[in-house]
Amino acid sequence: MFITNAPVKETIKLENDIILLKIYSPDIASVIKPGEFLNVKVSQTCFPLLRRPFSVCDVEGDHIFLMFNILGEGTKALANKNKEDLIDILGPLGNGFHLDDNFDTAVLVAGGLGVAPFPYLTRMIGNKKNIYSYIGGRTNTDVITYGMKNFKASTEDGSLGFKGNVVELLAQDIDTLKSEKIKIFACGPNAMISSLKQFCVKHNFDCEASTECAMACGFGICQGCPIESANNKDKYLLVCKNGPVFNIRDIVI
Amino acid sequence: MKPDLSVQVGPLKLRNPVLLASGTVGYGNEMSEFIDLNSIGGIVTKSLSLKPRKGNPPQRIVETPSGMLNAIGLQNVGVEEFLKEKIPFLNKFDVPLICNIAASTFEEYVECTRILSKEETIKAFEINVSCPNVKEGGLQFGNDVKAVGKITAGVKAVTNKPVIIKLSPNVSYISEFAKVAKDEGADAVSAINTLVGTAFNIITKKPKLFNVTGGLSGPAIRPIALAKILEIKKSVDIPIIGIGGIMDWKDVIEFMIAGSNAIQLGTVNFIDPSAAGKIIKGLEDYCIKYGIVKISSLTGSCIV
Numbered sequence: 001m002f003i004t005n006a007p008v009k010e011t012i013k014l015e016n017d018i019i020l021l022k023i024y025s026p027d028i029a030s031v032i033k034p035g036e037f038l039n040v041k042v043s044q045t046c047f048p049l050l051r052r053p054f055s056v057c058d059v060e061g062d063h064i065f066l067m068f069n070i071l072g073e074g075t076k077a078l079a080n081k082n083k084e085d086l087i088d089i090l091g092p093l094g095n096g097f098h099l100d101d102n103f104d105t106a107v108l109v110a111g112g113l114g115v116a117p118f119p120y121l122t123r124m125i126g127n128k129k130n131i132y133s134y135i136g137g138r139t140n141t142d143v144i145t146y147g148m149k150n151f152k153a154s155t156e157d158g159s160l161g162f163k164g165n166v167v168e169l170l171a172q173d174i175d176t177l178k179s180e181k182i183k184i185f186a187c188g189p190n191a192m193i194s195s196l197k198q199f200c201v202k203h204n205f206d207c208e209a210s211t212e213c214a215m216a217c218g219f220g221i222c223q224g225c226p227i228e229s230a231n232n233k234d235k236y237l238l239v240c241k242n243g244p245v246f247n248i249r250d251i252v253i
Numbered sequence: 254m255k256p257d258l259s260v261q262v263g264p265l266k267l268r269n270p271v272l273l274a275s276g277t278v279g280y281g282n283e284m285s286e287f288i289d290l291n292s293i294g295g296i297v298t299k300s301l302s303l304k305p306r307k308g309n310p311p312q313r314i315v316e317t318p319s320g321m322l323n324a325i326g327l328q329n330v331g332v333e334e335f336l337k338e339k340i341p342f343l344n345k346f347d348v349p350l351i352c353n354i355a356a357s358t359f360e361e362y363v364e365c366t367r368i369l370s371k372e373e374t375i376k377a378f379e380i381n382v383s384c385p386n387v388k389e390g391g392l393q394f395g396n397d398v399k400a401v402g403k404i405t406a407g408v409k410a411v412t413n414k415p416v417i418i419k420l421s422p423n424v425s426y427i428s429e430f431a432k433v434a435k436d437e438g439a440d441a442v443s444a445i446n447t448l449v450g451t452a453f454n455i456i457t458k459k460p461k462l463f464n465v466t467g468g469l470s471g472p473a474i475r476p477i478a479l480a481k482i483l484e485i486k487k488s489v490d491i492p493i494i495g496i497g498g499i500m501d502w503k504d505v506i507e508f509m510i511a512g513s514n515a516i517q518l519g520t521v522n523f524i525d526p527s528a529a530g531k532i533i534k535g536l537e538d539y540c541i542k543y544g545i546v547k548i549s550s551l552t553g554s555c556i557v
């Protein structure tokens with residue numbers, strides 16, 4: 001874990017107002033794994049006060065990439081960084097995806113900006129295993145395909161790809177999925193993770209999901225990001241420390 | 254010459270005035286990755302209750318202008334697990350350990366203190382009579398002068414260690430509470446705990462926090478904390494540990510001038526877990542620059 005001031009090298013505007021920030025940080029780039037996250041202080045002042053958590057989107061050599069859309073003051077400040085501006089990063093934090101399990105095909109399921117950790121995951125899987133990606137959004141502008149391989153899309157309004165949600169799209173391919181040794185990797189809104197959990201339990205698929213929750217510190221001291229444990233109803237897990245990636249069977253969602 | 258940063262808080266001698274506030278340092282292990290725990294004035298543990306507490310469901314944290322609301326709900330491991338699992342780690346350090354206790358009943362405050370008092374490593378107790386985020390106990394005691402007096406007397410009766418009463422700012426006159434704490438034998442007070450606040454989602458019209466209200470902390474509350482400390486200092490002769498949105502060494506000086514003998518860092522630990530080290534260095538440099546031999550001479554030195 002580092003606290004580091006890292007220079008912005010490039011601000012890349014992707015489709016649909018999505019920003020990709022390229023940051024030079026050899027320390028973090030050399031150790032961070034897909035699904036782990038960084039807690040970023042976007043200004044030197046008290047506004048915004050808290051760090052903002054971002055999962056690592058990709059790693060290329062000594063560079064790390066963050067993907068976000070401009071939602072509030074924090075992401076606005078981050079999008080306005082100039083080349084060589086330093087940003088204060090704490091990380092890597094949390095537990096990422098496990099790629100060494102016994103599976104032949106990785107099935108990536110993303111909802112909206114939930115694609116953020118997947119370019120790096122896709123890169124790390126490389127050609128070692130098959131990858132099928134399923135990307136869902138409310139409408140066509142929510143569907144982000146950057147860094148994704150072999151993908152199908154769904155939109156709730158039918159403006160792009162399958163009309164419906166991404167788990168329904170996945171269910172259409174159930175025969176293919178059942179014929180291969182698959183592991184599902186998911187990231188998206190809680191409602192998507194919740195419905196995906198039911199799907200995975202029903203069909204006995206392995207699945208790891210990256211979850212999100214408002215948090216302050218990112219490393220376990222503020223206790224701000226609880227998630228219900230499926231194994232112990234008396235004690236919450238923390239998204240930042242026990243997650244953000246969980247075996248989907250270990251959480252109540 | 255190296256200035257003397259040590260301070261005295263009642264019977265408690267600290268190597269410097271910088272403590273880490275309850276609920277912002279866990280039980281020390283996470284923070285030890287970022288700072289040398291042996292270099293700070295002391296650690297105040299996450300609030301402990303007799304039995305483990307699960308805490309509130311999410312959402313527990315909301316950022317506000319220059320501050321944050323939290324409604325954790327006193328999630329903690331309980332006294333038994335603390336003694337078994339957390340104390341051995343803390344034992345490895347030479348740093349005063351102050352145990353914060355939060356309970357739902359008078360009897361629970363006393364029982365927690367009695368059990369923990371046997372533990373050598375614990376150097377003092379901070380009694381949280383002012384948590385705004387639990388249904389029973391907490392703020393309802395913190396708002397009641399008689400209850401604060403009774404709890405202070407009750408815990409003092411079962412321990413020989415120093416007792417610090419953590420005061421709520423959500424009252425008209427905080428000095429009345431400091432006075433009753435002193436009269437019942439408290440060795441010091443810490444002020445302030447968080448202020449009750451809330452925030453709404455303007456689309457759903459629902460509160461952002463599951464608990465509806467939470468405790469406001471961070472630089473937004475600093476001027477309030479300073480005014481409350483000044484109020485106590487002016488009317489009650491009791492050592493004060495100042496708390497409230499301290500971000501850097503300059504804020505510490507301000508808190509000491511207003512009347513604090515020592516201070517606690519809270520919200521800043523979430524943003525920069527290495528802040529304590531920088532702040533201690535800043536205090537030393539300040540003392541050298543202004544020829545201050547003993548930092549404790551700053552306490553209450555404001556000219557009003």
